Amino acid sequence: MENNKFFLKSMGCKSNQFEGSLIIENLIKNGFVQEFDVKQSDFYILNSCSVTHKSDNETLYLLRNIKHQYPFIRTVLTGCVAQLEKENLLKLGYIDYIFGNDDKFKMGELLLSNINSQVSDIMSLDEFNYQVLNDTTKTRLSLKIQDGCNNRCAYCIIPFARGKSRSANIEFITEQINNADKKGFKEVVLTGIHIGQWGLDINSDFVTLIKNIEKTNIKRYRLGSLNPLEITSELLDVLQNSEKFCPHFHLSLQSACNKTLKNMNRFYSVEYYLDQIEDITKRFDKPFLGSDIIAGFVGESDADFNTTIENLKKSKLTKIHTFPYSIRKGTQAEKMKGHLPDKIKQQRADIIKSISKEKFDLFLNSNLNSIQEVLIEKRPDKHTGFLKGVTKNYINVIINKEILNKETFCNTIQNVVLLQINNEKMFGSVLPSIDKGRTEDGLSIL
Secondary structure, three states, rough: EEEEEEEEEOOOOOHHHHHHHHHHHHHOOOOOOOOHHHHHHEEEEEOOOOOOOOHHHHHHHHHHHHHHOOOOOEEEEEEHHHHHHHHHHHHHHOEEEOOOOOOOHHHHHHHHHOOOOOOOOOOOOOOOOOOOOOOOOOEEEEEEEEEEOOOOOOOHHHHHHOOEEEEEEHHHHHHHHHHHHHHOOOEEEEEEHHHHHHOOOOOOOHHHHHHHHOOOOOEEEOOOOHHHHHHHHHHHHHOOOOOOOOOOOEEOOOOOHHHHHHHHOOOOOOHHHHHHHHHHHHHOOOEEEEEEEOOOOOOOHHHHHHHHHHHHHHHHOOOEEEEEEEOOOOHHHOOOOOOOOEEEHHHHHHHHHHHHHHHHHHHHHOOOOOEEEEEEOOOOOOOOOOOOEEEEEEEEEEEOOOOOHHHHOOOOOEEEEEEEEEEEEEEEEEEEOOOOOOOOOOOOOO
């Protein structure tokens, strides 16, 4: 097959990254060849994100720019922007193919059939689209367990790009996790659009799923983002008693002001999740507690923002991912009164970012001189030659001393003492291995 080289870029969330890998495998199975240089490619494929207006603009800019630089390249748009804006995009002149979120998994067949547009009705889908990823190049496997979202938060367009919540069954999930273990993976990350809604459509619940994952052979597992209402005492009891669970929580908070939360259609209070965070910090040793906060939502007054700042400061969050509110066409918030100027939204986001930096610095310092289990990546850093990995509580660690026979330590879990912080980067040194049958040979121990 001629003219079959493709370059793929995936934007946005972990689910989109996972799906990008599935697209690559489907294309290769159909005779296409992955290319890592756009200039040498016949197809430029963009797996897009539409979580903010900025990401929409970036999508269109990338496609327009590619077509301008390389007029003969064929541009392919898939992902959430394709799903939401399908009727308007082919008219632009710089997009050749458009495939929806459920159609992307058969992209190879569609391209071979010269079908230039297929966007299925995502809202009519009732069942999870089962896809198996065979890629073993990464150190940690992302496993998509759920798609879609049943919530209707005032600011969010994603449910209309992803459809209703749809769950993979327990048998599929546990089989994929055990297969990952057989392929040498030490850690699995559970991903989805709203993983806390797993089970709603198949008469089950998230705690039941976690109890079944506990029975698999994988050494570690990590959870994606959760709504505070989905982190129940029952769930925390299971996780607290687990030897596999990585104490890494990402809380989808969105605001730290009750008035703003109500306007967002978020059905919990700040007091509720602050107590929840306290509970988590008591149950787990130095847990990572990340969160999302939207800055400058519609109608957010100075007093509302100050309330958010006060609550964020007193919380025991570890890191805060924040971004200015972005108007999304077709959402409830679009029609609300009280939209703020972009300058104010950005100023508020910058203030929250500074709070996040202070909290993350404190978190890193609290872990200094501790010994952590680090999953070392499958290959040393290509620039420095150092080994690197991640702790159970989500600290990226660079092994800053030479180790003989580095390859024997790649993709293993090792005891590492955390010794130094430099520009928010943690450096550590390997101690005698916790893996059975291993010795200290080849280690450089401080």
